[in-house]
Amino acid sequence: MLEKLISRFRKEEDDHPLASEKRIAATLAEIRVEEGEGAVLDVDHWLSGAEDLAALLDAPAFRRAVVRLDEFVQAPLLATWSTWLDPKQRLHLSAKVWQTLVEHYAAAAQAYALCLADPQLAADEDKTLLPRLAARAMRALVLEKKMQRLRYRAPDGAWWDKAGRLLAWARERGASQAQVPVYPGEEPSSVWREYLVGVYLELAPLDGMPQPHIEVADALLRRHSGALVVRAQPLGGELYCLDPMSPQGPFRRDPAQTYPPSVGYVGFDSLRAQIVRVVSVLRANRDSSVPDWLAYAHLPPLSLRDALHLLAMAWSAHAPQRRQQRSNTRGEARAVFGFGLLRRMAACSALARSGRRIDYDTYLDIMRRNRFGTAEGVANVEEVAPEPEIPADPLDLLARLEPAGQQIETWQLRDVSDGGIGVQLPHLLAKHAVGRLVGYRLAGEVDWRAGIIRRLRRDTSGRLLAGVEKLPGVPVCAQVKPLQKIDRGPWSGMRELTGHGFIDAVLLSGAQQELLLPKSTYAEDACYRLVVEGQSRNVRLATLLGEGDDYERVTFEEIATPE
Numbered sequence: 075m076l077e078k079l080i081s082r083f084r085k086e087e088d089d090h091p092l093a094s095e096k097r098i099a100a101t102l103a104e105i106r107v108e109e110g111e112g113a114v115l116d117v118d119h120w121l122s123g124a125e126d127l128a129a130l131l132d133a134p135a136f137r138r139a140v141v142r143l144d145e146f147v148q149a150p151l152l153a154t155w156s157t158w159l160d161p162k163q164r165l166h167l168s169a170k171v172w173q174t175l176v177e178h179y180a181a182a183a184q185a186y187a188l189c190l191a192d193p194q195l196a197a198d199e200d201k202t203l204l205p206r207l208a209a210r211a212m213r214a215l216v217l218e219k220k221m222q223r224l225r226y227r228a229p230d231g232a233w234w235d236k237a238g239r240l241l242a243w244a245r246e247r248g249a250s251q252a253q254v255p256v257y258p259g260e261e262p263s264s265v266w267r268e269y270l271v272g273v274y275l276e277l278a279p280l281d282g283m284p285q286p287h288i289e290v291a292d293a294l295l296r297r298h299s300g301a302l303v304v305r306a307q308p309l310g311g312e313l314y315c316l317d318p319m320s321p322q323g324p325f326r327r328d329p330a331q332t333y334p335p336s337v338g339y340v341g342f343d344s345l346r347a348q349i350v351r352v353v354s355v356l357r358a359n360r361d362s363s364v365p366d367w368l369a370y371a372h373l374p375p376l377s378l379r380d381a382l383h384l385l386a387m388a389w390s391a392h393a394p395q396r397r398q399q400r401s402n403t404r405g406e407a408r409a410v411f412g413f414g415l416l417r418r419m420a421a422c423s424a425l426a427r428s429g430r431r432i433d434y435d436t437y438l439d440i441m442r443r444n445r446f447g448t449a450e451g452v453a454n455v456e457e458v459a460p461e462p463e464i465p466a467d468p469l470d471l472l473a474r475l476e477p478a479g480q481q482i483e484t485w486q487l488r489d490v491s492d493g494g495i496g497v498q499l500p501h502l503l504a505k506h507a508v509g510r511l512v513g514y515r516l517a518g519e520v521d522w523r524a525g526i527i528r529r530l531r532r533d534t535s536g537r538l539l540a541g542v543e544k545l546p547g548v549p550v551c552a553q554v555k556p557l558q559k560i561d562r563g564p565w566s567g568m569r570e571l572t573g574h575g576f577i578d579a580v581l582l583s584g585a586q587q588e589l590l591l592p593k594s595t596y597a598e599d600a601c602y603r604l605v606v607e608g609q610s611r612n613v614r615l616a617t618l619l620g621e622g623d624d625y626e627r628v629t630f631e632e633i634a635t636p637e
Contacts, residue, residue, distance in 0.1 A: 547583030
């Protein structure tokens, strides 16, 4: 009877779609790799139920199933990342794809933790198996943390405790430093290196980086993980310390303090040398190509260089410090996003400041007047002088002119400085990106200001905070028209009579001679006719100060006639 029950159990186990190599191959053959995110979701159907799967299969079969599923999903994962980072895709930086990725890495980390719990694992004939599985578990943990960082969320003590316990487990078995290819075709890595990738990412200026640049930082660290060093003794230039057994992660070093032997010192000198090499390659490529390991980020060479330059400054011996004093304050600010809405708000402010009214006659008033005429020549009718027009209240007029709904947001003001403002955002959307052009108006003020989001982070309560750089001057509506024929940028395909050849612009500061122009307008030494409030002048574009997804910030100089 007992043998009959055992044989029935074995038959049920053998019938499982992941019970043997043949059945695993048949299961994976039904998943379409080209579907990207869809393939990841199909694999996660099994990985997310790893505990149930471990109860149905014996330890070697469960381990084989997890390894095969994980190796199979690597290609769909890369395609999903490429879709998420590609600005031309509908799902660019979408919360849906982000959720798929974060749930996948959490499921993979849990599945490998169950694999490592097998007491017979160390006795396996393949001595690379244990360090390889442990390195995959650590990588999944680190990538799960990166996904949170892409939403500007800091890891808590529980994450550092879990990663530290995995590292200690590998050390006890002599596997933490073992160099093995984590996945087929990769350069050798180790549990320790995978852990350091997560540590170094925490030391990047993440709150000042857009999400694609955070991904560049992670790709750089993973590509050059051999340059990540934690020394037992400081050489003098180390800015940070690390205690792998502590749940706090890396922390700022105090040169005056003596630390226990468990504390190591994080060095950046080798990593900075790798950054210099990558930048040199980007500058040398005349065809604007990028290294293969960065191609999936869909960033042009200039944007990649900006990200690497920011990392190099943050990881220098003298990290940049805050230059302006902030003062805490409370209040509200209204905000819009992008070049077009900023210019519209500048027009609203100009109309509000003028005191003009917008109380026009309704169509019924016009119809009555045209149909019945007006009484004229009536005797003995005392003429009544028209009441003087009362200028409109600027703030009341602004309330009527400004858009409603999703085009405008309300921010909670946290602090102000000469260089900008700090605000609390209602939630994180794709438009909330570092480097994004915004317009904002403080409560009680008439003027809209132009700014650029420079920092995004969350406080200890999970509230999303932003630092906005204030651009100089008060924005004024303007228009520009090239003095020579141009067939590129916003003029490409424009009909000659469309707008008389002019396009919209925003004058930021007449004193500093700065303009905001639509994307792809700038060309060095290009000459334009600039019209501001009815006044026309000829100008030459001098310097490109910065650019974003829909704007270019440039300086100009006046010229008498085009040269």
